[in-house]
Amino acid sequence: MKTAILNFSKQLAYQPVIEQKKNLNKKKQFIVLGMGGSHLAADLLQEVAPNLPLTIHSDYGLPAVSTTTLRDSLIIASSYSGNTEEVIDGFHEARKKKAALAVIAVGGKLIELAKKHRVPYIELPNTGIQPRSALGFSLVALLAFTGQTAIQKELKIVSQKLKPAAFKLAGKKVARFLQNRIPVIYTAEQYKSIAYNWKIKLNENTKIPAFYNCVPELNHNEMNGFDIVESTRHLSSSMSFVFLVDRTDLSKNKKRLQILKTLYEARGLPVLQVELNGKSVLEKALRSLLVADWASVYLADYYGIDPEPVPLVEEFKRLVG
Numbered sequence: 039m040k041t042a043i044l045n046f047s048k049q050l051a052y053q054p055v056i057e058q059k060k061n062l063n064k065k066k067q068f069i070v071l072g073m074g075g076s077h078l079a080a081d082l083l084q085e086v087a088p089n090l091p092l093t094i095h096s097d098y099g100l101p102a103v104s105t106t107t108l109r110d111s112l113i114i115a116s117s118y119s120g121n122t123e124e125v126i127d128g129f130h131e132a133r134k135k136k137a138a139l140a141v142i143a144v145g146g147k148l149i150e151l152a153k154k155h156r157v158p159y160i161e162l163p164n165t166g167i168q169p170r171s172a173l174g175f176s177l178v179a180l181l182a183f184t185g186q187t188a189i190q191k192e193l194k195i196v197s198q199k200l201k202p203a204a205f206k207l208a209g210k211k212v213a214r215f216l217q218n219r220i221p222v223i224y225t226a227e228q229y230k231s232i233a234y235n236w237k238i239k240l241n242e243n244t245k246i247p248a249f250y251n252c253v254p255e256l257n258h259n260e261m262n263g264f265d266i267v268e269s270t271r272h273l274s275s276s277m278s279f280v281f282l283v284d285r286t287d288l289s290k291n292k293k294r295l296q297i298l299k300t301l302y303e304a305r306g307l308p309v310l311q312v313e314l315n316g317k318s319v320l321e322k323a324l325r326s327l328l329v330a331d332w333a334s335v336y337l338a339d340y341y342g343i344d345p346e347p348v349p350l351v352e353e354f355k356r357l358v359g
């Protein structure tokens with residue numbers, strides 16, 4: 039896992055090849071079918087390119103969209119292993135509905151199906167890393183289908199200056215703060231995918247419970263669950279909060295996080311602010327996720343846990359499939 043983190047920037051230099059490209063039905067709208075680590079790139083793209091008409095579907099079948107939307111969309115079936123049943127189900131459904139289809143995977147059934155049905159596909163490099171660690175490969179491949187040239191260019195520039203080892207110290211600091219605590223990650227709505235990605239790194243790498251939420255929504259409900267009194271203190275006593283804050287953000291959400299920090303600390307809830315640094319949303323996201331990567335593996339070290347495998351996910355897939 040540590041090697042995968044150190045090699046992360048190399049993923050961004052990957053040049054994907056669209057196979058069976060002559061069958062690619064060019065569209066301006068996109069529906070990404072993907073579960074777990076295989077929709078992280080699409081989540082990030084939604085934040086980086088908020089005007090891109092992109093729907094993410096993490097379920098069996100296809101999302102409930104109008105026939106016009108379906109006709110105007112390219113459906114991208116994304117599964118790192120190529121064997122995730124929900125995504126394969128969506129692939130078959132899309133074929134049944136004669137929708138425009140494309141595939142991203144390292145291999146597995148999806149690549150076999152793409153070859154069989156002459157569906158355009160990108161076969162990701164199989165470097166033996168976990169799907170959640172392949173965010174860079176997935177993002178570059180996704181961009182090859184959505185054709186966001188400005189973001190492709192920016193990604194190249196960001197990747198040249200992104201040095202994963204430089205984030206070790208920041209990760210260590212977060213890991214120390216979170217020792218023996220249940221992490222809760224908060225940020226502003228516009229950075230939702232970053233907070234979600236932090237949470238899943240802690241779930242899958244460290245194998246601990248971790249949660250996330252965003253302001254302003256959480257100020258209308260979740261926050262109230264932490265208005266501790268003596269009889270409820272034990273319920274929240276093992277929780278620690280990481281606030282992902284953007285100092286350059288002018289929005290009211292920045293103020294909300296500041297006020298919330300004061301209110302939580304007054305109730306004895308530990309809060310660590312971690313800054314989102316970078317010139318663009320993309321850079322902020324990639325830098326922050328590297329901090330999360332290191333934090334999750336150092337915390338795994340602390341608990342004596344191997345950050346790489348996800349045996350419960352594998353066991354569940356065997357039982358359900």
Ligand code: F6R
Nearest residue numbers: 074075117118119122168169170
């Ligand atoms: C494992 C991981 C999982 C998988 C998910 C879907 O590292 O991150 O969340 O991504 O179970 O599997 P794939 O990505 O193979 O479709």
